[in-house]
Amino acid sequence: MTQTVAEPPPAAGAAPDERLARQSPLRRLLGRPELGALLGAVALFVFFSIVADAFLQTGSFSTVLYASSTFGIMAVGVSLLMIGGEFDLSAGVMVTSAALIAALTAYQLTLNVWAGVVISLVLTLALGMVNGILYVKTKLPSFIITLATFFMLAGLNLGVTKALTGNVASDSVRDMDGFDTARSIFASDVDVLGVNVKITVFWWLLFVAVATWLLLRTRVGNWIFAAGGSADSARAVGVPVARVKIGLFMGVAFCAWFSGMHLVFAFATVQSGEGVGNEFLYIICAVIGGCLLSGGYGSAIGAAIGAFIFGMTNKGIVYAEWNPDWFRFFLGAMLLIATVVNLIVRRRVERSS
Amino acid sequence: MTDTKEAPLIRLAGVGKNYGNVIALRDVTLQASAGEVTCVLGDNGAGKSTLIKVVAGLHRHDTGTYEVEGEEVAFGSPRDALDRGIATVYQDLAVVPLMPVWRNFFLGSEKRKGIGRMDVEFMRTTTHGEMAAMGIDLRDVNQPIGTLSGGERQCVAIARAVYFGAKALVLDEPTAALGVKQAGVVLRYIVQARERGLAVVFITHNPHHAYPVGDRFLILNRGQSIGYHTKDEITRDELTALMAGGSELEELAHELDAAGSETTAGRLAKEAKDLGLTDD
Numbered sequence: 144m145t146q147t148v149a150e151p152p153p154a155a156g157a158a159p160d161e162r163l164a165r166q167s168p169l170r171r172l173l174g175r176p177e178l179g180a181l182l183g184a185v186a187l188f189v190f191f192s193i194v195a196d197a198f199l200q201t202g203s204f205s206t207v208l209y210a211s212s213t214f215g216i217m218a219v220g221v222s223l224l225m226i227g228g229e230f231d232l233s234a235g236v237m238v239t240s241a242a243l244i245a246a247l248t249a250y251q252l253t254l255n256v257w258a259g260v261v262i263s264l265v266l267t268l269a270l271g272m273v274n275g276i277l278y279v280k281t282k283l284p285s286f287i288i289t290l291a292t293f294f295m296l297a298g299l300n301l302g303v304t305k306a307l308t309g310n311v312a313s314d315s316v317r318d319m320d321g322f323d324t325a326r327s328i329f330a331s332d333v334d335v336l337g338v339n340v341k342i343t344v345f346w347w348l349l350f351v352a353v354a355t356w357l358l359l360r361t362r363v364g365n366w367i368f369a370a371g372g373s374a375d376s377a378r379a380v381g382v383p384v385a386r387v388k389i390g391l392f393m394g395v396a397f398c399a400w401f402s403g404m405h406l407v408f409a410f411a412t413v414q415s416g417e418g419v420g421n422e423f424l425y426i427i428c429a430v431i432g433g434c435l436l437s438g439g440y441g442s443a444i445g446a447a448i449g450a451f452i453f454g455m456t457n458k459g460i461v462y463a464e465w466n467p468d469w470f471r472f473f474l475g476a477m478l479l480i481a482t483v484v485n486l487i488v489r490r491r492v493e494r495s496s
Numbered sequence: 497m498t499d500t501k502e503a504p505l506i507r508l509a510g511v512g513k514n515y516g517n518v519i520a521l522r523d524v525t526l527q528a529s530a531g532e533v534t535c536v537l538g539d540n541g542a543g544k545s546t547l548i549k550v551v552a553g554l555h556r557h558d559t560g561t562y563e564v565e566g567e568e569v570a571f572g573s574p575r576d577a578l579d580r581g582i583a584t585v586y587q588d589l590a591v592v593p594l595m596p597v598w599r600n601f602f603l604g605s606e607k608r609k610g611i612g613r614m615d616v617e618f619m620r621t622t623t624h625g626e627m628a629a630m631g632i633d634l635r636d637v638n639q640p641i642g643t644l645s646g647g648e649r650q651c652v653a654i655a656r657a658v659y660f661g662a663k664a665l666v667l668d669e670p671t672a673a674l675g676v677k678q679a680g681v682v683l684r685y686i687v688q689a690r691e692r693g694l695a696v697v698f699i700t701h702n703p704h705h706a707y708p709v710g711d712r713f714l715i716l717n718r719g720q721s722i723g724y725h726t727k728d729e730i731t732r733d734e735l736t737a738l739m740a741g742g743s744e745l746e747e748l749a750h751e752l753d754a755a756g757s758e759t760t761a762g763r764l765a766k767e768a769k770d771l772g773l774t775d776d
Binding site: 360362365381 | 594602613
């Protein structure tokens with residue numbers, strides 16, 4: 144209880160205080176939010192390596208990474224938002240909205256696709272801002288606000304697309320000006336030592352790195368943790384909580400825009416009904432990666448590991464030649480196991496330190 | 497700090513505050529000078545919270561005058577009070593439990609180098625140093641502040657206010673939720689702050705915490721001052737008696753004395769009887 148009496152077992156490490164000596168690297172690792180996810184990822188990797196012969200081939204591994212990256216990019220924004228204490232249920236359909244905005248404006252107005260890309264960026268960020276401002280102004284739970292925008296966007300995606308094209312998909316933008324350059328940015332293949340790796344994998348890693356730096360080394364990162372951990376306390380010491388939250392919703396929107404652009408330039412047409420349900424997959428990635436549902440705790444790297452787990456399961460089931468219908472069952476089971484492992488580990492660390 | 501001899505850091509004279517037709521505070525006079533601890537005592541509902549909110553700038557007083565260093569003020573927000581060097585540490589402490597101690601220490605006033613980048617090393621060493629200067633030897637500034645004891649957390653919040661240039665500290669019931677030992681830690685810290693030349697306003701309902709550290713005592717009851725004394729004018733017992741409403745406590749003491757002199761069985765019987773009788 145008192146700070147003067149150092150408890151006997153965990154004594155000190157080398158660095159700042161002699162009482163810290165006994166905190167082993169293992170215990171330090173155990174205290175990280177990513178740990179549960181890391182253990183899960185290793186276990187799954189070993190598991191699929193054994194049961195699926197094709198899993199370890201470089202080609203299939205690249206496919207796994209690609210699947211991971213498409214969800215991982217969104218998981219970056221979603222995990223930051225969750226650390227900031229909020230949900231965004233509109234994230235899944237917002238990806239489709241972003242893609243449709245770019246494809247439809249470029250096609251309908253016969254613009255260079257880059258114009259569509261920029262218009263989409265502006266409008267999608269505005270969507271995120273609307274989510275954020277609605278949340279800040281009404282003080283309703285973000286769950287409700289974004290549930291409403293989720294349905295509105297899903298309806299708009301279908302309605303507007305049908306009204307403009309008479310179809311449920313947007314017209315192909317493959318032959319339009321700028322498609323090739325845009326594709327090289329958003330949806331190309333990169334040759335790494337003879338293996339084809341999708342460019343989204345590199346974007347994903349970059350976004351994770353930027354998000355991690357932001358969280359751990361900048362003032363904004365401090366504010367994100369504080370806004371999620373205790374908004375009132377943060378406000379009391381002068382943190383602009385409202386602006387932080389709006390910014391986080393816009394961060395999700397940015398990721399949605401990027402993912403949307405990948406859809407447009409990978410497939411040239413966009414199915415307007417897509418994206419529904421994906422928001423939960425992003426949240427699963429973040430939660431498996433150690434983000435607390437209540438906010439204030441988590442990491443972007445954890446969310447990336449969560450996305451990797453997601454990608455491994457998604458493709459591993461195929462390589463193991465199981466019925467892919469089982470995928471969702473495994474996903475649910477994984478979520479349960481990962482969160483329970485997280486819980487146990489955190490409790491053990493808290494008790495022993 | 498040179499002119500503090502002439503004008504106290506904080507001076508309230510005849511201050512009152514109404515919430516609609518409820519008079520929460522009436523005609524309260526108080527002063528806090530550098531290097532002094534002014535204790536505000538009172539039972540629940542005595543008006544302590546209202547008084548703090550006026551001092552901290554959360555509410556504006558309706559009557560009387562509020563002077564800071566001899567200059568009359570009417571604060572519009574806690575920020576105004578902070579800018580004048582009056583920092584308030586509330587009961588909930590305004591800390592984020594899951595965040596490391598050093599992040600909490602600098603939250604909202606992060607030290608930066610370059611655009612957005614925080615000077616993490618500086619903040620870690622400063623946090624450790626500031627806590628050490630106040631006699632709290634933190635094992636690890638990276639541990640979440642929620643893992644500290646209540647007293648230590650209280651001390652971080654106080655050290656933070658001191659570090660960021662507070663000249664006057666207003667502490668809202670810092671010892672209320674603490675055990676005996678932890679309360680001792682906080683009291684020692686209050687003395688440290690006084691020694692550093694700060695004016696401390698210490699709100700509490702525990703005269704045993706107030707008496708050892710206080711230089712002046714303001715006792716509130718039902719929104720009014722029922723006593724304002726310097727330490728040499730009052731004893732601990734008088735303070736306790738005054739605070740508990742005097743006669744009520746005496747009555748209670750008599751009951752307890754009487755009960756103590758009887759056998760256990762008799763005491764229990766009397767207690768049972770008294771419970772019905774004393775509540776008139």
